[in-house]
Amino acid sequence: MSDWIIQTENLEKIYGGKVKTHALKGVSLKIPKGSFSCIIGPSGHGKSTLLQLIGGLDIPTSGRVLIDNTNISSLNDNKLSEIRGEKIGFVFQSFNLLENLTASENIQTAMMFSKTRQKPASKRALELLEMVGLSDKANSKPSELSGGQLQRVAIARSLANDPSILLMDEPTGNLDSQSEQDVLGHIFNIHKRGKTIVIVTHSNDIAKQAGLLFEIRDGKLIDSHHSRN
Secondary structure: OOOEEEEEEEEEEEEOOOOOEEEEEEEEEEEEOOOEEEEEOOOOOOHHHHHHHHOOOOOOOEEEEEEOOEEHHHOOHHHHHHHHHHHEEEEEOOOOOOOOOOHHHHHHHOOOOOOOOOOOHHHHHHHHHHHOOOHHHOOOOHHHOOHHHHHHHHHHHHOOOOOOEEEEEOOOOOOOHHHHHHHHHHHHHHHHOOOEEEEEOOOHHHHOOOOEEEEEEOOEEEEEEEOOO
16 A cells, blocks of 8 residues: 555646636645645635636546545545545635534534444534633634634544544635634644644645645646654
8 A cells, every 4th residue: 555645647737728728737746644734835826726626516627636545536426525524625815614503513514414324423523622712612603603613613523533534725725813723723623633633824824834845836837845753
């Protein structure tokens, strides 16, 4: 078995009809299990596109994405949904919580299609809220929570099915400095539990903590290196 949990091979992504946008141009990278990686670079240069392809939220124009040695680029929708549900958790800048549901209920929605549920959804949701320091907010709706608390609920939701990979797109982009530090602390603690984390970020505080840095510019991978041991 390979030690690479994520691999991309010659990824190309082209959007549009007559006027085409070449979002990614031959990106190949490898991410080891249990690592903490950041994808950095200017806005609009392909970082989020790359993350969406890795997570199976979009399919490449050409090239391959392998998750645990499975080529997800060739899977049908049902198989792709299965892989996403079991192996990948997502966290977005905009939280994407359902306004009419409580924090606990938002987390439980992510468990609805899980085949591997070990315990009642409500109990699992409370455990995850406790992990991010929000057990007292289980019955609060999004309108009753701060930005930092909303993102922590979103992180808890991403862990609902105990995925091995967490993909995060600017997870602290909408937060003030104090909330950012709070959320980062929880992200780092989750990484210590053995999760593979890949973050698209403009934050130097996140990037300097990463074990691997991938720099994307004009749709190309122009640099990748270990930032620390």
